Amino acid sequence: MAGDKVIFACKGLSKAFGGLRAVDGVDLEVREGELRALIGPNGAGKSTFFNLVTGQLRRDRGEVYFNGHRIDGLAPYQVMRKGIARTFQITSTFRRLTALENVQVALFVHHQRHLNPLALFVPGHKSMAEQALHLLEQVGLADSAHKPAGVLSYGDQKRLELAIALASEPRLLLLDEPTAGMAPTERREAMALIARIARERGLTLLFTEHDMDVVFGYAERITVMHQGKVLVEGLPEEVRASPEVQRVYLGEHG
Amino acid sequence: MDWLAENTPRIVVQLLSGLSVGVLLFLVSSGLSLIFGVSRVVNFAHGALYMVGAYLAYTIMRLAPGSGPYFWLALLGAPLGVALLGLLVEVLFLRRIYQAEHIYQLLLTIAIAFIIGDTVRTIWGAENRSVTRPDFLTATIPILGQAFPSYNLVILGLGPVVLGALWWVFYRTRWGMLVRAATWDRDMLGALGVNTPLVYSTVFVFGAWLAGLGGALVAPIQGLSPGMDASVIILAFVAVVIGGLGSFFGTLVSAVVIGEVQALAVLNPFLRQYDLVLPFALMALVLIVKPVGLFGRPE
Amino acid sequence: MQGALRKGLVGWRVPVVGVSVLAVVGWVLFLGASLVFPKLAPVFWVQFAIDLFVLTLFGLSLNLLMGYGGMVSFGHAAYYALGAYASALLVKKAGLPMPLAFVLGPFFAAGGAMVFGFFAVRLTAIYFAMLTLAFSQIVFAVVFKWTKFTGGDDGIQGVWPIKALAAPPVSDNYYYFSLGVVLVCALLLYLIVNSPFGYTLRAIRENPRRAEMAGVNVRLHQWVAFVIAGFFAGVAGSLFVFFQGSVNPDYAGVARSTDPLIVALLGGMHNYLGPAVGALLYKIIFFYVGRQFPFLWQLIVGIILLGVILLFPGGIMGAITERRWRRLPFGRRKGVPTVAPGEVETPTGSSVGGGNGGR
Ligand SMILES: Nc1ncnc2c1ncn2[C@@H]1O[C@H](COP(=O)(O)OP(=O)(O)OP(=O)(O)O)[C@@H](O)[C@H]1O
Numbered sequence: 047m048a049g050d051k052v053i054f055a056c057k058g059l060s061k062a063f064g065g066l067r068a069v070d071g072v073d074l075e076v077r078e079g080e081l082r083a084l085i086g087p088n089g090a091g092k093s094t095f096f097n098l099v100t101g102q103l104r105r106d107r108g109e110v111y112f113n114g115h116r117i118d119g120l121a122p123y124q125v126m127r128k129g130i131a132r133t134f135q136i137t138s139t140f141r142r143l144t145a146l147e148n149v150q151v152a153l154f155v156h157h158q159r160h161l162n163p164l165a166l167f168v169p170g171h172k173s174m175a176e177q178a179l180h181l182l183e184q185v186g187l188a189d190s191a192h193k194p195a196g197v198l199s200y201g202d203q204k205r206l207e208l209a210i211a212l213a214s215e216p217r218l219l220l221l222d223e224p225t226a227g228m229a230p231t232e233r234r235e236a237m238a239l240i241a242r243i244a245r246e247r248g249l250t251l252l253f254t255e256h257d258m259d260v261v262f263g264y265a266e267r268i269t270v271m272h273q274g275k276v277l278v279e280g281l282p283e284e285v286r287a288s289p290e291v292q293r294v295y296l297g298e299h300g
Numbered sequence: 301m302d303w304l305a306e307n308t309p310r311i312v313v314q315l316l317s318g319l320s321v322g323v324l325l326f327l328v329s330s331g332l333s334l335i336f337g338v339s340r341v342v343n344f345a346h347g348a349l350y351m352v353g354a355y356l357a358y359t360i361m362r363l364a365p366g367s368g369p370y371f372w373l374a375l376l377g378a379p380l381g382v383a384l385l386g387l388l389v390e391v392l393f394l395r396r397i398y399q400a401e402h403i404y405q406l407l408l409t410i411a412i413a414f415i416i417g418d419t420v421r422t423i424w425g426a427e428n429r430s431v432t433r434p435d436f437l438t439a440t441i442p443i444l445g446q447a448f449p450s451y452n453l454v455i456l457g458l459g460p461v462v463l464g465a466l467w468w469v470f471y472r473t474r475w476g477m478l479v480r481a482a483t484w485d486r487d488m489l490g491a492l493g494v495n496t497p498l499v500y501s502t503v504f505v506f507g508a509w510l511a512g513l514g515g516a517l518v519a520p521i522q523g524l525s526p527g528m529d530a531s532v533i534i535l536a537f538v539a540v541v542i543g544g545l546g547s548f549f550g551t552l553v554s555a556v557v558i559g560e561v562q563a564l565a566v567l568n569p570f571l572r573q574y575d576l577v578l579p580f581a582l583m584a585l586v587l588i589v590k591p592v593g594l595f596g597r598p599e
Numbered sequence: 600m601q602g603a604l605r606k607g608l609v610g611w612r613v614p615v616v617g618v619s620v621l622a623v624v625g626w627v628l629f630l631g632a633s634l635v636f637p638k639l640a641p642v643f644w645v646q647f648a649i650d651l652f653v654l655t656l657f658g659l660s661l662n663l664l665m666g667y668g669g670m671v672s673f674g675h676a677a678y679y680a681l682g683a684y685a686s687a688l689l690v691k692k693a694g695l696p697m698p699l700a701f702v703l704g705p706f707f708a709a710g711g712a713m714v715f716g717f718f719a720v721r722l723t724a725i726y727f728a729m730l731t732l733a734f735s736q737i738v739f740a741v742v743f744k745w746t747k748f749t750g751g752d753d754g755i756q757g758v759w760p761i762k763a764l765a766a767p768p769v770s771d772n773y774y775y776f777s778l779g780v781v782l783v784c785a786l787l788l789y790l791i792v793n794s795p796f797g798y799t800l801r802a803i804r805e806n807p808r809r810a811e812m813a814g815v816n817v818r819l820h821q822w823v824a825f826v827i828a829g830f831f832a833g834v835a836g837s838l839f840v841f842f843q844g845s846v847n848p849d850y851a852g853v854a855r856s857t858d859p860l861i862v863a864l865l866g867g868m869h870n871y872l873g874p875a876v877g878a879l880l881y882k883i884i885f886f887y888v889g890r891q892f893p894f895l896w897q898l899i900v901g902i903i904l905l906g907v908i909l910l911f912p913g914g915i916m917g918a919i920t921e922r923r924w925r926r927l928p929f930g931r932r933k934g935v936p937t938v939a940p941g942e943v944e945t946p947t948g949s950s951v952g953g954g955n956g957g958r
C-alpha cells in the first residue's frame with residue numbers, strides 16, 4: 047500500500063514531435079508503493095511520457111525527480127541505475143539469447159559484473175544462474191528458461207520482460223501495456239502476478255493499460271492523459287465517474 | 301597575396317576540374333544514396349556496376365574510335381546495359397536479403413562486387429586501357445591562359461542537366477514521389493497499396509543506370525583500369541556518408557566538396573602527398589561531429 | 600521438475616574447454632596432431648599452418664565485434680597493421696629485443712583501437728562500418744606516405760624473430776610459437792565471449808535499446824570490446840610480421856580487412872570456432888583454387904560468399920551445430936512478433952488487445 051513519501055514526480059514535462067505536442071506539460075506525483083495506472087486513448091502520449099522519464103527521448107521542457115534526485119537529462123542507463131526499470135509496449139527482449147540468459151544479463155549489469163575486469167574470465171552462463179532462474183520462476187517462465195526469447199509466445203515475452211526489469215531490483219517499475227496482446231484470462235493472471243510481486247517487494251508501479259478491467263481491478267490511483275495533457279487524476283471511482291473521461295473515451299468511438 | 305595573384309589561373313582551372321570530378325562522383329554516389337534511401341541496402345556492388353558501364357562504353361566507342369555518333373551511342377547503350385545487369389542482380393539476389401541483418405546485406409553486395417569485378421577483368425583483360433575521346437571533344441580550351449579540356453567542360457555542362465532531370469523525375473513523376481515517400485518512411489508504401497517490390501527493383505535499376513552513366517562518362521577521361529571499381533566505390537561511399545545516407549542534396553554537396561578538395565590539394569605539396577586520404581579524413585571528421593552525415597536523418 | 604531444470608543448467612553448453620568427453624577427445628587429437636605436424640609435413644605446409652593460425656586469430660578477434668557485438672568493422676586491418684608496424688619499428692628503430700617488441704606491439708594496436716573506437720562506437724551499423732574503413736585507410740595512408748619512418752611502399756624488411764625461434768629447420772620453432780600464442784589468445788577470447796562481459800555484449804547485439812534500459816552503458820561496453828578486438832588483431836599482426844620478416848602497407852589494406860570478415864562469415868559468426876573453421880576452408884580453397892586462378896580468386900570468393908549468405912547464413916558451423924540459428928536471419932520476421940533493435944515503438948502498436956479500452 048502506498049506510503050506518504052513521494053518517490054516519483056515530474057513537473058511540466060513536455061515533448062513535441064514537430065507540431066505535435068505528444069506530451070504537454072505533464073505534472074505527476076507517485077507515492078512509494080503505489081499502484082498507479084496511466085490511461086488514455088491511443089496517441090495520448092503515454093509511451094512518449096515513459097520514454098521521457100527513462101531518458102530515451104530528450105525532453106523539451108520539464109523536470110523529473112526520482113527518490114529525491116533529479117533524473118531528467120540523464121542517459122537511459124543512468125536512469126535505470128537509480129532504481130527505475132521498465133518494460134515496453136512492444137515486447138523488447140534479447141531474441142537470440144535464452145530466457146535465462148536474458149535475465150542473467152540484467153543481473154550482471156545490476157551487480158556490475160559485466161564490466162568487471164576480474165569477471166572477464168569467469169564463465170558467464172554459470173554466474174547468477176540460480177538467481178535468474180528464481181526470477182523466471184516468479185514470473186512463471188521457468189519451464190522456458192532455455193528457449194531463445196524470440197520463440198516465446200507474446201505473453202511469455204512480456205513475462206520475460208518483467209523478469210528482466212525485476213532483475214535490477216528497481217523501486218519504480220514502468221510497465222507499458224503489460225497485458226497487451228494476451229488473451230483475456232491471461233491478462234488478469236498476468237496483472238495479478240504483477241500486483242503481487244509489486245506488493246511483495248514494496249515496488250512502486252506506474253503502468254499504462256487499455257484493458258479497463260485490469261485498470262480498475264488493480265490500480266489504486268489512475269491518471270488519465272489526453273492529447274499530451276493530464277486530464278483527470280484520482281481514485282478509480284472518481285475517474286470512472288468523471289464526465290470528462292467519459293467524453294474522451296466515448297468521443298473516440300464517435 | 302603574391303602567391304594568390306600568381307596562381308589564380310591555376311586555382312580557377314583546378315576549381316573547374318574539381319567541379320567536373322564532383323559531377324561524375326555525384327552521378328555514381330547519387331545512385332548509391334538512392335538505393336540506400338529506399339531499400340536500406342548499402343550497395344557495395346555499385347563500383348562494379350560503374351566499371352561495367354565504363355567497359356561497355358569503351359567497347360562501343362572502339363567500334364569507331366573518335367566518332368561522335370558512337371560516343372553518343374555509348375552514352376546511351378552502356379548505362380542501359382548496366383541497368384539490365386542491375387535488374388538481374390536485384391531480382392536474383394538483393395530481393396532476398398532486404399529483410400536480413402545489415403551484416404548479410406553488406407557482405408552480399410561485396411560478394412556481388414567481387415563476382416562482377418573479376419568477370420569484367422576476365423572478359424576485357426586486366427591491362428589499363430585508354431579510351432579515345434570523340435574528335436569534337438579532343439580540343440583544349442584556354443581559360444585564363446591555362447588549357448582546359450573541352451571534354452571536362454561538357455561534363456560541367458552536363459551537371460546541371462542531370463540535376464534538372466533528376467529533380468524532374470523525383471518531384472514531377474508519380475514514381476519519383478513514391479520513391480521519396482519510401483525514403484521518408486518505408487512502411488508507407490505498403491500502406492499506400494503500392495507494389496513495393498516493383499519500386500525497390502526500379503530504384504535499384506535506376507541507381508545502376510546512373511552508375512553506368514558515370515562509368516561511361518569517365519572512361520574517356522581516366523581510361524580503364526581493373527581496379528577502378530574499388531577506387532570509385534570507396535570514394536562514392538565517402539561522398540554518400542558525408543552527405544548523409546539517403547539524402548540527395550547531401551550527396552550533391554559532398555560530391556562537389558570532395559572533387560574540389562582533391563583538386564585543390566594538388567596545389568599544396570604536403571596535401572598532395574596525402575590526397576589519397578583526404579576524403580577519408582574529411583569523412584572521419586564529419587562523422588565524428590555529425591554521426592549521420594551532414595544532411596542525414598537518424599535511423 | 601525443479602531438479603531437471605537445475606540439471607539442465609549444469610549440462611547446458613560446455614563452459615571451459617574439455618568438459619564433455621567428446622570435446623576432450625577432440626582437443627587431445629587436435630593438439631597431438633598439431634604437435635607432430637611439423638615433423639611430418641613439408642616446410643611449405645608448416646608455413647601454410649602458421650599463416651592459418653594468424654588468420655584464425657585475426658578472424659576470431661574480428662568476430663568478437665561482429666558475431667558477438669553485432670558491429671561490422673570494415674577496417675579491422677588497421678589494428679593488425681598497427682601491431683605489425685609497432686613490433687617491426689620497435690625492433691628496427693628502438694632496437695628492442697624481439698620478444699619485448701612482440702609483446703608490446705599489440706598494445707599499440709589496442710591504443711589505436713582505443714582512439715578510433717572511441718569515435719566509431721558512437722555510430723550505428725553502416726556508419727560504423729564506414730568510419731572503421733576510413734580509419735584503416737588513414738593508417739594505410741600514413742604508413743604508405745611516411746616513407747622516412749615506415750619505409751613507405753617498401754615497408755620494413757628484415758624483421759626476424761630471435762634465433763631460438765628462427766632456428767632451422769626454418770619454420771618449425773616459429774610454428775610452435777605461433778601455435779602456442781594463437782591457442783592462448785583463442786582461449787582468452789573464448790573466456791571473454793563467455794564471461795558476463797561477453798553475454799552483455801551479445802545482449803547489446805540483439806537489442807541495444809533494451810540493453811540500455813537494463814542499465815548497460817552501451818557505448819562504453821562496445822568501446823571495450825573494440826579495444827579487446829584491436830588488441831588481438833594486433834597480436835595477429837605482430838605474429839605475422841616476424842613470420843614474414845617484413846611489413847608493408849598492404850597490412851592495412853582493404854583486402855586485409857575483408858579477409859577476417861569472409862572467414863567469420865564462412866565459418867559461422869555465431870559460433871565461437873566459426874572463424875577458425877572458416878580460416879581453414881578459406882586457406883584451403885585459396886591453395887587449391889585461388890593459386891591456380893589468381894585472376895579469378897575474387898570471383899570464387901564471391902560465389903562462395905553468395906552461397907553461404909543465401910543458403911547457410913550461419914556458416915559452416917551454423918549448418919552443422921546450432922540448428923536454432925538456421926532460420927534466423929531470414930525466417931525470423933515471419934513466425935514471431937519482432938522488434939528490430941533500436942526501432943522506435945509505433946504508437947499504433949498496441950495490437951491485439953489494444954484499441955480504446957472505454958468499456
Ligand atoms: N518518434 C515519434 N515521432 C513522431 N511522432 C511520434 C513519435 N512517437 C510518438 N509520436 C506521436 O506522439 C503521439 C503520442 O504517442 P504515444 O505513443 O506516446 O501514445 P500512447 O498514449 O502511448 O498511445 P497508445 O495507447 O497507442 O500506445 C502520437 O500521436 C504519436 O503519433
Ligand SMILES: [Mg+2]
Pocket residue numbers: 092093094135222946
Ligand atoms: Mg503507447
